[in-house]
Amino acid sequence: MRIRPLIAAAVLPLAxxxxxxxxxxxxxxxxxxxxxxxxxxxxxxxxxPVVVHMVWYNVGSADEPAGKSGIAHFLxxxxxxxxxxxxxxxxxxxxxxxxxxxxxxxxxxYTGYFQRVAADRLELMMEMEADRMRDLILDDEDMLTERDxxxxxxxxxxxxxxxxxxxxxxxxxQYMNHPYGIPIIGWKHEAEALTxxxxxxxxxxxxxxxxxxxxxxxxxxxxxxxxxxxxxxxPVAPTPDLQDRVRPSEPPQLAPRRLTFEDERVxxxxxxxxxxxxxxxxxxxxxxxxLTILAEILGGSSATSLMGRTLEQEEGVAxxxxxxxxxxxxxxxxxxxxxxPTPDRTLEQAEADMxxxxxxxxEEGVDPAQLERIRxxxxxxxxxxxxxxxxxxxxFGTAITTGLTVQDVxxxxxxxxAVTEDDIIAAARDVFKLNNSVTGYxxxxxAPVEISADAATDTDTDGETTTEVGQ
Amino acid sequence: MIPRLIAPLAFLLPLPALxxxxxxxxxxxxxxxxxxxxxxxxxxxxIEIQFDGGANEDTPESRGATYLMMGLLEEGAGDMDARAFAxxxxxxxxxxxxxxxxxxxxxxxxxxxxxxxxxxxxxRAALTDPTFDPDAVERVREQVLAxxxxxxxxxxxxxxxxxxxxxxxxxxxxxxMKGTPETVAALSIDDLRRAHGRALTxxxxxxxxxxxITAEDLAPLLDRLLGDLPxxxxxxxxxxxxxxxxxxxxxxxxxxxSVVLFGHEGVEFDDPDYFPAFVLNQVLGGxxxxxxxxxxxxxxxxxxxxxxxxxxxxxxTAQLLGQFASSNDKAxxxxxxxxxxxxxxxxxxxxxxxxDAAKTYLTGAYPLRFDGNSRIAGIxxxxxxxxxxxxxxxxxxxxxxxxxxxxxxxxxARLLDPEDLHFVVVGQPEGLETGSF
Numbered sequence: 009m010r011i012r013p014l015i016a017a018a019v020l021p022l023a024x025x026x027x028x029x030x031x032x033x034x035x036x037x038x039x040x041x042x043x044x045x046x047x048x049x050x051x052x053x054x055x056x057p058v059v060v061h062m063v064w065y066n067v068g069s070a071d072e073p074a075g076k077s078g079i080a081h082f083l084x085x086x087x088x089x090x091x092x093x094x095x096x097x098x099x100x101x102x103x104x105x106x107x108x109x110x111x112x113x114x115x116x117x118y119t120g121y122f123q124r125v126a127a128d129r130l131e132l133m134m135e136m137e138a139d140r141m142r143d144l145i146l147d148d149e150d151m152l153t154e155r156d157x158x159x160x161x162x163x164x165x166x167x168x169x170x171x172x173x174x175x176x177x178x179x180x181x182q183y184m185n186h187p188y189g190i191p192i193i194g195w196k197h198e199a200e201a202l203t204x205x206x207x208x209x210x211x212x213x214x215x216x217x218x219x220x221x222x223x224x225x226x227x228x229x230x231x232x233x234x235x236x237x238x239x240x241x242x243p244v245a246p247t248p249d250l251q252d253r254v255r256p257s258e259p260p261q262l263a264p265r266r267l268t269f270e271d272e273r274v275x276x277x278x279x280x281x282x283x284x285x286x287x288x289x290x291x292x293x294x295x296x297x298x299l300t301i302l303a304e305i306l307g308g309s310s311a312t313s314l315m316g317r318t319l320e321q322e323e324g325v326a327x328x329x330x331x332x333x334x335x336x337x338x339x340x341x342x343x344x345x346x347x348x349p350t351p352d353r354t355l356e357q358a359e360a361d362m363x364x365x366x367x368x369x370x371e372e373g374v375d376p377a378q379l380e381r382i383r384x385x386x387x388x389x390x391x392x393x394x395x396x397x398x399x400x401x402x403x404f405g406t407a408i409t410t411g412l413t414v415q416d417v418x419x420x421x422x423x424x425x426a427v428t429e430d431d432i433i434a435a436a437r438d439v440f441k442l443n444n445s446v447t448g449y450x451x452x453x454x455a456p457v458e459i460s461a462d463a464a465t466d467t468d469t470d471g472e473t474t475t476e477v478g479q
Numbered sequence: 480m481i482p483r484l485i486a487p488l489a490f491l492l493p494l495p496a497l498x499x500x501x502x503x504x505x506x507x508x509x510x511x512x513x514x515x516x517x518x519x520x521x522x523x524x525x526i527e528i529q530f531d532g533g534a535n536e537d538t539p540e541s542r543g544a545t546y547l548m549m550g551l552l553e554e555g556a557g558d559m560d561a562r563a564f565a566x567x568x569x570x571x572x573x574x575x576x577x578x579x580x581x582x583x584x585x586x587x588x589x590x591x592x593x594x595x596x597x598x599x600x601x602x603r604a605a606l607t608d609p610t611f612d613p614d615a616v617e618r619v620r621e622q623v624l625a626x627x628x629x630x631x632x633x634x635x636x637x638x639x640x641x642x643x644x645x646x647x648x649x650x651x652x653x654x655x656m657k658g659t660p661e662t663v664a665a666l667s668i669d670d671l672r673r674a675h676g677r678a679l680t681x682x683x684x685x686x687x688x689x690x691x692i693t694a695e696d697l698a699p700l701l702d703r704l705l706g707d708l709p710x711x712x713x714x715x716x717x718x719x720x721x722x723x724x725x726x727x728x729x730x731x732x733x734x735x736x737s738v739v740l741f742g743h744e745g746v747e748f749d750d751p752d753y754f755p756a757f758v759l760n761q762v763l764g765g766x767x768x769x770x771x772x773x774x775x776x777x778x779x780x781x782x783x784x785x786x787x788x789x790x791x792x793x794x795x796t797a798q799l800l801g802q803f804a805s806s807n808d809k810a811x812x813x814x815x816x817x818x819x820x821x822x823x824x825x826x827x828x829x830x831x832x833x834x835d836a837a838k839t840y841l842t843g844a845y846p847l848r849f850d851g852n853s854r855i856a857g858i859x860x861x862x863x864x865x866x867x868x869x870x871x872x873x874x875x876x877x878x879x880x881x882x883x884x885x886x887x888x889x890x891x892a893r894l895l896d897p898e899d900l901h902f903v904v905v906g907q908p909e910g911l912e913t914g915s916f
Contacts (some may be wrong), residue, residue: 107843156781461853
């Protein structure tokens with residue numbers, strides 16, 4: 009237990025482990041494509057008679073029509089209502105009656121549905137998932153109640169959380185033109201005006217086999233999976249003339265951007281800076297690999313990273329430091345840096361500390377021993393990750409729906425391991441330009457309202473990530 | 480009407496086969512007992528260790544000592560400072576975890592087979608030879624204080640600590656395990672050393688292991704890891720009952736959505752009514768989207784994003800708890816619905832269909848839990864700590880299956896008391912005030 013202030017909810021620290029996939033040159037991963045264009049990935053793992061069944065659609069909040077923010081996520085909720093063959097709620101009831109669990113998630117680039125069941129229940133899952141790919145039946149009453157649920161979800165995740173509100177504004181400042189600046193769950197005033205027709209219009213275009221990837225992981229035989237997929241997903245009609253995913257792009261940024269958000273619910277102020285940064289691209293992941301390792305070197309560990317050991321340990325000027333980079337995105341992503349100062353320091357001082365660290369990594373380079381330790385962990389992560397069926401399935405799904413290939417995923421550990429000091433410094437020079445940046449202060453008002461909290465408990469609340477929202 | 484072509488097919492399928500989980504009991508030459516599941520297909524091993532006692536054994540003046548102590552074990556040990564320790568962990572790609580609760584402290588260790596001995600030595604240093612270096616103590620103390628400041632402004636934390644304080648006014652469960660700003664500021668290095676000597680003892684330990692190791696290799700490893708820890712001499716913390724009466728406690732907090740935590744007395748795991756209560760809870764507010772509360776509060780009325788209940792048996796007490804969040808103008812309605820469902824279940828019990836669906840879910844979900852080495856190791860620890868026999872796993876679903884409609888009805892009448900149900904509401908709920916119903 010490294011005791012750390014509760015900032016994780018707002019910051020999205022991406023552990024190196026979650027960036028690193030299954031073993032390279034993996035003979036447990038096979039693929040096929042159905043005649044109607046649906047791609048499939050099968051990941052074999054025979055340790056237990058369990059299967060994870062997922063369908064990922066190449067559509068997320070960044071593909072929404074203007075003014076309809078939140079429709080991708082709202083539709084994800086409505087997918088649990090009825091079809092021509094299933095009553096509302098029956099999908100999840102049927103999964104539960106198999107002892108399984110099911111849910112769904114929406115990000116800016118993808119929407120995914122999954123069930124985790126005993127391996128011999130795979131066909132039933134395919135039958136139901138294929139059914140709701142095209143045959144959803146919705147009425148206004150379902151829609152209105154579910155819209156209230158979504159508004160409660162927004163209130164819970166975002167409006168009740170100053171860190172989440174801050175993140176929303178920071179994203180909107182980073183992306184002035186690209187839809188990554190719009191929250192996945194939607195702006196409240198737009199989400200509360202969404203209609204049934206909005207959802208159906210979106211559904212009819214994007215929910216189709218030629219816009220989807222099937223992922224089956226677990227105790228299965230790839231040939232049997234293909235036969236079942238052909239039987240259940242094969243007859244589903246594709247969407248003709250599906251457009252390429254081209255979103256509005258960012259204009260050149262000519263000045264650094266800044267924002268300050270004060271909220272009386274903030275306990276420990278912090279400064280966060282994000283830079284627009286390149287994402288992982290198919291066949292071209294080297295820069296993203298260097299940025300992934302740069303994030304580790306700068307802020308991966310409170311004890312050994314440059315910011316952790318310097319600002320937290322040696323100088324004692326920060327309670328928390330972190331650097332993060334999310335390479336799996338369809339369009340330009342962000343590299344972020346966070347410093348939460350000790351209570352005796354200002355955010356201006358914290359920002360100066362941050363600048364000093366960013367300059368140092370470029371000027372002084374990388375400690376070879378640290379780089380070697382990171383390489384060891386990359387190699388180990390590919391062993392540890394094999395323990396989590398769901399984790400491996402999600403890694404492939406995220407990659408595929410953000411424009412990568414299966415081969416890119418398999419190549420990634422080797423590309424990470426080949427990153428040199430020069431690569432890291434070159435990537436840092438390219439990305440750490442103030443004209444790429446948004447610097448945000450999250451703080452409390454000068455005279456904070458005292459909240460009574462004499463009583464106490466030992467329940468820890470986990471941070472929720474803000475990259476995805478679920479059903 | 481909507482035809483249902485799929486569900487009947489589902490009912491024709493037999494129950495999923497139980498995962499084959501073969502547990503060996505390993506007793507080391509030094510007298511430590513561990514449960515082991517061998518799994519050699521991936522070259523790593525997870526060890527989970529629980530030490531009974533936990534933060535309940537803090538004195539009131541040193542509340543928070545156990546939590547701070549556990550946070551310091553990886554901040555310097557043997558001849559390593561915090562940085563050297565972390566570098567060693569990274570070089571081995573070992574994964575160490577440390578945690579504290581009121582009932583126990585736990586540590587976890589996952590290591591690659593090739594670095595088995597070195598990884599165990601590193602954890603051994605943290606457990607037996609932490610330095611509590613003054614610089615590290617001050618640094619981590621600051622982090623704990625920042626965490627307390629954050630908790631004081633987190634509506635979920637405020638709800639939880641308010642409910643605990645009202646439930647257990649004269650027991651450690653009623654106060655924050657992390658301590659208060661005052662007690663944490665006053666903790667001395669001696670307090671931390673005392674907490675260390677008290678909390679990590681070799682005779683109150685439960686060990687679960689899963690992964691790439693044989694019983695033969697495990698035994699000497701565990702003696703090296705734990706053999707030098709002292710024996711315990713702590714007095715037992717007393718049992719306690721929830722003293723909270725039915726009603727509402729509103730904690731004013733500036734937020735658009737109220738967080739609501741509710742509950743009353745529950746059932747202990749060793750109570751003969753535990754399994755009927757377990758099935759009852761599944762119908763009332765258990766996992767999935769189909770519970771009574773999820774149906775009534777979310778699906779039918781859209782008053783919340785999620786609502787759930789759970790049995791919360793702890794070492795010294797048991798509660799039945801539930802939680803949801805609703806916009807300030809909806810929280811009162813949602814509370815009325817929860818109370819009504821509580822009363823309906825207490826009076827009428829559940830239907831045959833609900834019983835069957837709950838059993839199918841609970842028995843089917845059980846084998847899916849054994850997913851991954853560290854999860855399995857954790858389950859092995861949990862089984863030992865509540866005194867289950869080593870051959871429990873294949874019998875567990877029989878206990879669920881044995882629950883009858885009459886059992887659930889009887890237990891619902893015994894357990895669910897709408898008059899006793901207390902709601903802590905953190906927010907600015909409309910039409911709700913502190914008081915009894």
